[in-house]
Each structure stands twice: as structure tokens, then as C-alpha cells.
Amino acid sequence: MKHILLVPDGAADTPLPELGGLTPLQAARTPNLDALAAVSTVGSVQVTPLEMYPGSDAANMALLGYNPSEFYTGRGPVEAAAMGITLTQDDIAFRCSLITASSDTLLDYSAGHVTTGEAHELVTIAQQELCSPQQTLYPGISYRHILIWHGGSANVTTHAPHENMGVRLEQIFPKGDKEDELIDFIRRSQALLNDHPINVHRRKAGLEPANTLWPWSPGKTPLMRPFKDVRGCSGALVAAVDVVKGLGQLAGLEVLNVPGATGYFDTDYSAKASYAIVAAKTRDFVWIHVEAPDEAGHAGSASEKVRAIESIDREIVGPLAEHFSGSDWRLMVVPDHMTPVATRKHGYGPVPFLYYDSQRPLHNTDVKFDEAVHGNPMVVIPRGEVLMDLLFA
Numbered sequence: 001m002k003h004i005l006l007v008p009d010g011a012a013d014t015p016l017p018e019l020g021g022l023t024p025l026q027a028a029r030t031p032n033l034d035a036l037a038a039v040s041t042v043g044s045v046q047v048t049p050l051e052m053y054p055g056s057d058a059a060n061m062a063l064l065g066y067n068p069s070e071f072y073t074g075r076g077p078v079e080a081a082a083m084g085i086t087l088t089q090d091d092i093a094f095r096c097s098l099i100t101a102s103s104d105t106l107l108d109y110s111a112g113h114v115t116t117g118e119a120h121e122l123v124t125i126a127q128q129e130l131c132s133p134q135q136t137l138y139p140g141i142s143y144r145h146i147l148i149w150h151g152g153s154a155n156v157t158t159h160a161p162h163e164n165m166g167v168r169l170e171q172i173f174p175k176g177d178k179e180d181e182l183i184d185f186i187r188r189s190q191a192l193l194n195d196h197p198i199n200v201h202r203r204k205a206g207l208e209p210a211n212t213l214w215p216w217s218p219g220k221t222p223l224m225r226p227f228k229d230v231r232g233c234s235g236a237l238v239a240a241v242d243v244v245k246g247l248g249q250l251a252g253l254e255v256l257n258v259p260g261a262t263g264y265f266d267t268d269y270s271a272k273a274s275y276a277i278v279a280a281k282t283r284d285f286v287w288i289h290v291e292a293p294d295e296a297g298h299a300g301s302a303s304e305k306v307r308a309i310e311s312i313d314r315e316i317v318g319p320l321a322e323h324f325s326g327s328d329w330r331l332m333v334v335p336d337h338m339t340p341v342a343t344r345k346h347g348y349g350p351v352p353f354l355y356y357d358s359q360r361p362l363h364n365t366d367v368k369f370d371e372a373v374h375g376n377p378m379v380v381i382p383r384g385e386v387l388m389d390l391l392f393a
């Protein structure tokens with residue numbers, strides 16, 4: 001039996017005037033998902049507990065079968081895992097963003113999508129000039145880096161830069177254990193980086209300066225039991241974004257690098273399907289994660305979101321259904337959260353899911369995999385991690 005988990009990140013939405021009152025899942029032409037919905041269980045699931053922020057990290061952890069209330073410690077350790085950084089139990093991992101800020105306001109969470117080359121140079125200087133012997137900066141891609149603080153504390157409230165553009169720094173400075181050291185780290189990064197030649201050059205070119213290091217979402221490594229021990233089979237992951245790859249690492253999945261998988265609208269959907277099909281030859285579980293619908297939601301683009309959903313249907317769902325046709329397989333399709341085009345932010349509340357079992361096909365009429373299911377669900381699942389139990393029942 002092959003088990004496939006397909007996550008169209010952030011695909012769930014709300015009705016949109018620009019789509020004639022339909023949601024992107026309803027407006028998109030999805031013949032392959034429609035055909036599956038007619039023989040599947042289509043239900044409504046609250047993926048992340050309502051008291052938690054529905055971030056992709058906690059939500060995808062739930063979809064992989066690990067209760068985020070129990071296992072989620074922060075985004076830092078998940079992204080550290082994605083970068084291959086091994087933490088001891090005395091290490092706290094912070095996500096550390098290179099951002100643009102004035103002396104008092106957060107201006108750009110991505111420092112104008114600073115190039116990886118420029119970022120590496122700035123982070124290397126920061127390592128030498130800012131870090132204590134207990135602190136290590138690991139340069140990542142573009143504005144996304146990791147700070148490991150040996151003996152640091154995760155008992156501090158921090159704020160995600162992308163949710164706080166235009167907010168005064170004083171309102172969003174770290175609060176809690178060792179806050180003074182963290183605020184000092186941020187302030188000293190500004191003094192160090194603001195007039196660095198790279199930033200002088202960026203300003204001249206009309207680009208945002210990468211002038212502030214911002215540590216957030218700290219945590220220890222979550223102690224997740226290996227997926228293989230929990231489910232009795234090995235698995236592989238096809239994904240482009242670090243936070244999802246990190247979860248795959250932490251669960252002991254084989255994380256495949258797919259050429260052309262970008263985590264954006266231009267991702268190579270077909271390549272993801274091909275890699276998943278090859279991985280399924282030697283493994284009984286494959287998790288396919290597609291970031292594009294979430295990016296379309298954050299961009300506020302209904303048309304890009306519809307296009308991303310149609311591409312997933314045509315280039316991933318279609319080939320999977322064709323490949324596994326006639327064999328024993330199960331498919332779970334479920335977004336990790338909503339990213340409504342109208343708000344451009346992650347939304348709380350349930351999302352639709354589709355569960356197909358080739359050994360127990362249902363015969364539905366008029367059932368579609370979309371948000372209308374919340375009004376008349378076949379099944380309501382109160383917690384995301386339960387879906388994995390269903391997939392492996």
C-alpha cells in the first residue's frame with residue numbers, strides 16, 4: 001500500500017468578488033481532483049489548534065502526524081534542521097532574519113530580498129563582531145539565517161518580521177528571558193551594518209539596506225519520534241521550502257532535492273510529481289508539499305492562486321492518479337491552513353481535506369474538494385494529526 005500526502009500550502013480561502021463569489025479552489029478547473037472527490041471522503045479539518053498561530057511549521061507538523069501542542073517548540077529549530085544543523089539540548093535555535101529597519105521602525109522583513117552573496121558577507125561580519133562565544137550565526141538563503149545560542153533561553157516572546165512591517169521596534173522587541181541581550185544584539189547589528197559598503201551600494205542602487213539582524217521564534221530541537229517508528233514504514237519528502245524540509249529531517253524522512261522546485265509560482269510541478277512517483281517505488285509514504293498557493297495568497301493574487309491550484313491538479317494529481325491507477329494506494333490532499341487572498345495572511349479555522357482509498361472507493365455525487373464542505377462535511381476532524389492516523393488506518 002502506497003500512502004501519499006499532498007499539501008497545497010495555504011490553498012484554502014474565502015469567497016472572492018473577483019472570482020464571482022467563488023473561492024480559488026471553487027473557481028479553479030480541477031478535473032482530476034473532481035474525479036477523486038467523487039470516490040473519496042471529503043471533510044473539514046482544524047489542522048492547528050485554534051489557540052496556536054496557524055504557521056506553516058506547526059500546521060505541517062500536525063499534518064505529518066505530530067501534535068504541535070506537544071512537539072512544536074519554534075520555527076528556529078525546524079529551519080536549523082533544514083540547514084543540517086544539529087543541536088544539543090542546551091542549544092536554542094532562533095530564526096535570524098536580515099531585515100531593513102530605521103532606528104525606530106521595521107521597514108522590510110526581507111531587506112529587499114537581499115542576495116545570498118551579500119547576506120553571507122554581512123552575516124560573517126556579524127558573527128565576528130556581534131556574537132558572544134556562546135552564539136553562532138549560520139548563513140542561509142537571502143534574508144533567512146539561523147542564530148544558535150548555547151545556554152540561551154526560549155522563554156521569550158518574539159515577533160515575526162513579515163507580520164510587523166511598519167511597526168515600531170519598541171513594540172516588537174523580544175520580551176522575557178535574556179531580552180536585554182537580544183535587544184542589544186539587534187541594536188548593535190544596526191550600528192555595525194547600516195553603513196557597511198554593501199548597504200551604501202544597495203541604497204545607491206535604490207534597494208533596501210540589509211541593516212538589522214532580527215532573532216525570532218526560538219526553541220530547542222523538538223523530540224519527534226522517527227516517522228518510521230510511528231507508522232512502520234519509511235518515507236520521503238518532496239518540498240522546496242526550508243521549514244517543511246526541516247520537519248522532514250526531524251521526522252527522519254528522506255528529503256529529496258528536486259531541480260526546478262522553487263517554492264514559488266514558477267515551481268516545476270511536473271518534476272515534483274515525477275520525483276514522488278520514483279520515491280514511491282522504494283517507500284510506502286511520500287509527502288509532496290507545494291508552496292505556490294500560499295505565495296499567491298500572500299501576494300493577494302486570486303488569479304495566481306487559481307493558476308497554482310490548476311497546475312497542482314494537472315501536473316501532480318493527474319500524473320499520480322494515472323500512475324497508481326489499478327494498484328493499492330491512498331491519497332490525502334489537505335492544505336495546512338488558509339491564506340486568504342483578501343487578507344494576505346494565514347487564517348485561523350478549518351480547511352477542506354480529501355481522502356481517497358483505492359480499496360474502499362466511495363460513490364458520491366456532487367461532492368467537491370473545496371470550502372463548501374464546511375457547510376455539509378462528511379467528516380469533521382478536530383485535529384490535524386488525526387489525518388495521518390486515517391491515512392495509515
Ligand SMILES: [Zn+2]
Nearest residue numbers: 009010056336
Ligand atoms: Zn503554510
